[in-house]
């Protein structure tokens with residue numbers, strides 16, 4: 001029996017407490033812990049039950065508690081204070097980083113992501129990708145970057161993890177009630193809920209829109225779980241990364257196409273879109289369709305405009321991790337759509353293919369995103385390099401260094417992740433502007449001044465708090481598994497608040513090698529039990545529900561944790577989420593990370609640990625490859641950044657290195673205690689790592705980088721292209737077509753250097769070549785000398801490009817170009833000549849995929 005109608009019954013709110021709701025409905029609470037502390041202090045037990053969700057908490061407070069609070073002047077003053085801080089924060093409008101003039105009034109940037117990790121209270125994330133998106137929004141808010149974001153409200157979130165008694169991962173899917181969460185329905189002027197709809201194979205799917213306030217930034221979430229939809233479509237936003245390939249396609253159509261419609265319905269007119277991972281790449285197509293329909297542009301002109309104002313961030317260095325849809329699956333969903341774009345079906349599919357001519361190739365979202373964005377990037381320097389190699393087939397004939405995928409290294413939002421106790425210490429020594437000041441290098445230099453004793457005491461208190469949390473959580477875990485009293489008692493005694501504590505928390509993807517530490521169990525046990533220098537490990541992490549290998553890793557770890565030798569010094573915590581993660585990042589001494597290089601695109605957990613003075617110990621992959629210093633002054637490395645063919649051998653070698661560094665460096669440094677029992681050498685590293693790495697691996701720096709290399713240029717490009725009824729976009733498209741047709745007739749001859757064979761270091765070489773432009777104007781091309789040292793196979797090991805200047809014409813109408821290059825070291829040196837298309841409005845001359853190399857002579 002189902003009721004006819006369902007209401008949400010909320011408590012009758014005393015008017016004096018209105019401010020509490022304001023605080024609860026802005027995710028600002030996620031990085032202003034005084035707010036969560038205020039809530040917790042009202043009722044610790046209920047607060048814990050509500051898992052950090054202030055809206056659910058307030059709605060469940062008994063009416064008499066509310067009335068008591070309304071009569072408590074001290075409490076009301078506190079609420080008033082916090083409410084004023086929030087209002088002051090929201091009132092600030094001036095952007096704190098360089099940004100195009102006058103562009104910060106309306107959200108000029110729309111950010112798209114499948115997941116967002118903002119707080120435990122909003123379980124619409126699974127891991128790194130989502131947390132990164134969350135931190136991006138928080139920093140955008142702090143810096144007043146005009147950004148609006150789009151995503152999904154997943155009714156069952158990701159999954160909640162618990163373990164069977166034999167250590168096998170089980171998944172639980174609680175159903176979340178959005179009415180009880182920090183989000184509100186977006187409504188129209190008539191007060192009715194706004195809906196956005198997309199077409200799936202001729203059927204209409206509708207989604208309700210929820211708004212989440214993230215400081216000054218608004219995040220809009222689509223939710224298909226509404227009465228208007230048939231059951232199969234309700235599933236679209238049920239689970240994050242659930243369902244089969246077709247479900248994934250539905251989700252991506254809704255995110256990309258629905259997302260653009262949503263922005264329009266809400267009245268936003270963003271100039272630029274930023275796609276966080278390829279899931280939202282259909283947004284580019286929908287923008288093109290709209291420019292064609294609304295402004296009468298050709299596909300080419302619209303595509304030029306859209307690509308010039310789109311930014312794509314790729315995150316996945318494993319080919320299998322990139323979404324690919326077979327053409328047969330695509331066809332019923334996109335055949336009509338292709339027609340609207342004026343594209344033959346094959347041409348449409350080519351947009352998502354590395355090789356446009358290969359009919360067997362599936363449609364890849366990453367390729368689509370790369371083709372529809374002029375600014376693309378990986379998420380660390382190493383990952384940029386890996387991505388250029390991975391996607392070089394999209395730009396055939398290009399040397400891999402020229403593949404137009406750059407790198408913006410991820411960062412984390414310090415105010416979210418730094419423990420409140422430590423934040424207070426930062427406030428005292430650096431001033432409170434470490435939270436919002438983007439120029440934080442200067443601010444972070446003050447870390448040096450923090451008293452060793454004070455920093456260490458704070459850190460020890462955080463370790464103690466972590467251990468307290470572990471014991472409580474372990475107790476609950478065991479209770480839920482039906483453990484005996486003796487076991488429960490044991491949970492209260494696990495770990496030692498004084499011992500060197502090493503944390504390992506992450507997704508249990510196999511490349512992260514969670515069990516590397518178990519390679520030599522005897523040696524591990526010896527390390528654990530070496531008195532008087534005990535070491536202990538805390539593990540946590542989820543495996544994807546279909547990843548049995550990952551689940552086996554968990555089981556192996558859990559079994560090890562249960563052995564008599566490890567029982568008190570190794571624990572596995574269930575259900576790794578933002579809360580478990582926070583305790584670990586804040587209370588461990590060492591953060592261990594041992595992915596198989598180069599499969600960790602960036603990794604951010606180590607940055608969050610670093611912000612808390614936790615020292616990193618990691619393979620040189622992702623961010624650590626650019627952060628680690630060879631003198632170990634900021635933390636330790638496993639290996640030197642080698643890559644191996646033989647994985648088993650690699651695991652063996654790297655596990656040995658892991659034990660060696662632990663035994664010879666980490667443990668001795670930690671236990672080298674001086675006056676007052678302070679490990680001075682260790683504290684020095686803590687400070688040095690916060691001081692040097694803190695400002696750089698902050699999401700403020702990351703957002704500032706995006707503003708500089710992506711948002712700013714893309715906005716300016718957009719403005720130039722739309723001016724005078726899209727004159728420049730039309731021009732550029734015209735020019736591009738012309739280049740495409742004429743390019744193959746370009747010819748290069750007579751490439752030569754003015755010097756004899758023997759040349760000297762530091763002496764310029766004058767290179768010349770004759771070019772037949774065949775109707776292309778000299779200003780439409782850039783002729784370059786491509787030069788550098790050459791290895792014994794005759795390949796360039798490095799290269800430099802020098803623009804050549806047009807000179808006189810030959811009798812038969814060829815144009816001579818000349819340019820100078822300079823070998824700066826002795827050895828084999830080579831050069832060649834190439835031509836690229838050139839247009840002042842083209843953000844990137846490689847994006848057309850046109851290039852002409854001098855033929856080998």
Ligand SMILES: *Cc1c(COP(=O)(O)O)cnc(C)c1O
Nearest residue numbers: 127128506577578581603604605
């Ligand atoms: C930061 C974070 C991650 C990502 O960590 P990696 O280092 O990228 O593995 C995953 N889950 C949670 C809860 C996090 O806070």
